[in-house]
Amino acid sequence: MIKNDFDRVRCPRCRRFYLNKDQVFLDIANTIIHIKCYTLDTLPIKDRGTYKSIMEQYEFDKQEIP
Ligand SMILES: [Zn+2]
Secondary structure, eight states: OOOOGGGSOBOTTTOOBOOTTOEEEEETTSOEEEGGGOOTTSOOEEEEEEHHHHHHHHOGGGOOOO
């Protein structure tokens, strides 16, 4: 089990840490952004849901370090 500082991710727009209940989009570059912070110049969206559900589905914080 790898534990690191990437457990807590901040929104690139408003710079706030995500809460598990926050509604977010996931774009095609695997960037998470708040739905309320989304603008038309953001990359195309491939998924949406709560931050918790997105993180569980895509498991960003479990990347192996070679
Ligand atoms: Zn935001």
